[in-house]
Amino acid sequence: MDASPEKVAKIIDGIAIAKDIRLEITSDVQKMKEVYGKVPGLAVIIVGERKDSQTYVRMKRRMCAEVGFVSFDKDMPGDASEEEVLQAVKAFNEDSAVHGILVQLPLPKHIDEQTVLSAISLEKDVDGFHPLNIGRLAMKGRDPLFVPCTPKGCIDLLDRSGIKIAGKRAVVLGRSNIVGMPAALLLLHRDATVSIVHSKTEDPASIVRQADIVIAAIGRPETVRGDWIKPGAAIIDVGTNAVDDASKKAGYRLVGDVHFEEASKVAGHITPVPGGVGPMTIAMLLQNTLNSAKRVLAKEVPLEKLEIRPKQVAV
Ligand SMILES: NC(=O)C1=CN([C@@H]2O[C@H](COP(=O)(O)OP(=O)(O)OC[C@H]3O[C@@H](n4cnc5c(N)ncnc54)[C@H](OP(=O)(O)O)[C@@H]3O)[C@@H](O)[C@H]2O)C=CC1
């Protein structure tokens, strides 16, 4: 007799799901333009010449154009002072055509990230990185104006793949301010039972093995192996790691924090890298910016006249 056929996880197609979301956004922007003569505006501030940052920022600007947003670009040299960056933030805070402001991270070492993120107007903090938005994210019953894009994209991938969250065991690997910590909070608000694995965790494999849902965000290539995974689990791989590969034109390829080949034989669902969480991050950024513009319109015109309602109205 043959051995039992190899199980294969369902691949969650982040490219296709993100494209659907961008189509929904495009249609809302069209309506907004026709009815109110306005479109959402996103400002992106980039400081310095990091290659990866420039790639992400280029992708964001291209997607803005695709859905019909206006994008405002501020490219500053790597030796720009904190004061100059704060001035750029302030100018966008005061510009009513700008509904969202993103300061690409990391910033050069001589600039304090928290100082800059705190200067972004709460109503325009489409990354959800302002300390007040993060504080509200941590509290029950106090919705933030914006939820960070990458964790929001992870939850959306689970929802759109029909994966139940409430009551399930979830493990988040990583506890950064921008991914791991907010991802754990979002899962908790959705009634998962959440554990967080970090660099000091003893025996991470035994903890991951209990999880029905795994979100991996550690920035360590192919660390989560097949035998760490509970059969049938849903695996969301945020990791985006460049590893040398002479067979590629670029000289490298991208891999996740999860060993995809091994994991896809055990998991029920899995996201690929690239093509999983990455495209969703940008789609969620556009969605946050659209909601921000809707919120502004809701203040200018009576809500009942507004065909496109904001998802969350400012608290
Ligand atoms: N696709 C997307 O849209 C995005 C992808 N990313 C990618 O996600 C990954 C994580 O990013 P980010 O959160 O910014 O990374 P950080 O470096 O800020 O944080 C990494 C976290 O992982 C933990 N960690 C490191 N090594 C291990 C280990 N061996 N076992 C368990 N935990 C470990 C660290 O623990 P400790 O706190 O103890 O130091 C830390 O909490 C990166 O690959 C990044 O490129 C990031 C943002 C968006």
Ligand SMILES: Nc1nc(=O)c2c([nH]1)NC[C@@H]1CN(c3ccc(C(=O)N[C@@H](CCC(=O)O)C(=O)O)cc3)C=[N+]21
């Ligand atoms: N203020 C701020 N907000 C961010 O949201 C932010 C940031 N700073 N700094 C860096 C991280 C990283 N990040 C990614 C976005 C898209 C992809 C993405 O689209 N990735 C593609 C592959 C891209 C490629 O081929 O290089 C994919 O996974 O399919 C990845 C990573 C946003 N970040």
Ligand SMILES: [Mg+2]
């Ligand atoms: Mg984000």
